[in-house]
Amino acid sequence: PAGGSSGSQNPVSLFTLVHRIVLRRPQKQTPEEILSVISPTPPNMSEAKEKIALVTGITGQDGSYLTELLLDKGYTVHGIIRRSSSFNTGRIDHIYKDRHDTGVKLFLHYGDLCDATNLITIISKVRPTEIYNLGAMSHVKVSFDMPEYTADCDGVGVLRMLDAIRACGMEKTVRFYQASTSELYGKVQEVPQSETTPFYPRSPYAVAKQYAFWILVNYREAYGMHLTNGILFNHESPRRGRTFVTRKITTAVARISEGIDKTLYLGNIDAKRDWGHARDYVEGMWRMLQVDEPDDYVLATGETHTVREFVERAFAVVGTTIKWVGETGTVDEVGVDANDESRELVKIDPRYFRPTEVDLLLGDPTKAKKQIGWESSTSFPDLVKEMVEEDLKMVRGLKMDPETAVGQN
Numbered sequence: 001p002a003g004g005s006s007g008s009q010n011p012v013s014l015f016t017l018v019h020r021i022v023l024r025r026p027q028k029q030t031p032e033e034i035l036s037v038i039s040p041t042p043p044n045m046s047e048a049k050e051k052i053a054l055v056t057g058i059t060g061q062d063g064s065y066l067t068e069l070l071l072d073k074g075y076t077v078h079g080i081i082r083r084s085s086s087f088n089t090g091r092i093d094h095i096y097k098d099r100h101d102t103g104v105k106l107f108l109h110y111g112d113l114c115d116a117t118n119l120i121t122i123i124s125k126v127r128p129t130e131i132y133n134l135g136a137m138s139h140v141k142v143s144f145d146m147p148e149y150t151a152d153c154d155g156v157g158v159l160r161m162l163d164a165i166r167a168c169g170m171e172k173t174v175r176f177y178q179a180s181t182s183e184l185y186g187k188v189q190e191v192p193q194s195e196t197t198p199f200y201p202r203s204p205y206a207v208a209k210q211y212a213f214w215i216l217v218n219y220r221e222a223y224g225m226h227l228t229n230g231i232l233f234n235h236e237s238p239r240r241g242r243t244f245v246t247r248k249i250t251t252a253v254a255r256i257s258e259g260i261d262k263t264l265y266l267g268n269i270d271a272k273r274d275w276g277h278a279r280d281y282v283e284g285m286w287r288m289l290q291v292d293e294p295d296d297y298v299l300a301t302g303e304t305h306t307v308r309e310f311v312e313r314a315f316a317v318v319g320t321t322i323k324w325v326g327e328t329g330t331v332d333e334v335g336v337d338a339n340d341e342s343r344e345l346v347k348i349d350p351r352y353f354r355p356t357e358v359d360l361l362l363g364d365p366t367k368a369k370k371q372i373g374w375e376s377s378t379s380f381p382d383l384v385k386e387m388v389e390e391d392l393k394m395v396r397g398l399k400m401d402p403e404t405a406v407g408q409n
Helices: 014-024 031-038 045-049 061-072 116-126 140-145 147-167 204-223 245-257 278-288 307-317 366-372 380-395
Strands: 052-056 076-081 106-110 130-133 175-181 226-232 264-266 297-299 322-325 334-337 340-348
Touching (some): 061 076, 061 278, 076 116, 106 116, 130 147, 204 226, 226 278, 245 380, 278 297, 278 366, 297 366, 307 322
Parallel strands (some): 052 130, 226 297
Antiparallel strands (some): 334 340
16 A cells, blocks of 8 residues: 555555645655655656646536636646435536546546545545535525535535645645635625725625635745636536526426426525526636636626516516516515416526525626636526527427436436
């Protein structure tokens, strides 16, 4: 075993190994000395110029789009996936090849942001030039039900990643992207929100992400590491999980249109969000790591829309006009079919309200446009239309759901 010895001595356990590396590493210890403990085989230094990306959260919406982008740019991509009772690779099945095939550029590893030993092992083997940390417990409402796990994964998990990089002696060679979030602004202190807007998190998810943001800034300043926070405002796509409000809406619209369901239930329909397309935003992630000086960037469209408007546009795609009846902004408000008011298509369910709501998010992407040449290219109407049309295909059995790899009908 790595770090073990023969004779009467006992091999070094992984726990002891990590303890030595992460907690007791001498300041003057060289990367070669560290690697001699972690890996029995020294790295091939000729591979240093190869573009190798390590992506956590690779099976998610952003991870799948980012992987497509990186493969198109000639990267070798390694993804970390969590072990679960069901295989959840539906979003990347179309680009995954068996490692026995020739020309394979995508590899998957079991891992978890809550396991420091595992992260060190993967990073030491992969030797990435870029790391994109997209893995997280990312559902805001669920974070109120699982606050401790959210803090451990989304907050301390980032610290584990950074210390794993240092333990492998790669703090000067790897570039690291952290998926931050507009939820940091929470109870917004100014409109629009930019990189200098004060944070006011309103959920366990956002609080954990705030820790991740500042530990990144601290390590960047303390150790000279190339670490970047991407403060991304809401970005959606047909690959969005169906528990998120946008995909919940488009899935319901498709199912109602096909006569499968009758009603869509939502919480706060007057919440305002800055919605873009995930495909556009992953290019911004990549651009952030191509500049020599690490910094933090907001990615946003610069316009905001209500959940109510998203609902109206989604139903319009299938030829249905929504009329709102009842007292506005209350649980008694109902969205009916304007041509047949007996059809109650949208109802308010107070169970979907958050304990502390975020009412308005509107990003200012000026810095990203000026410094990395990025801007959103998909309009709000086009985003909604694409999502509804793709869900219609899935409901009709013409296409598999990328989240579950099964049909919805």
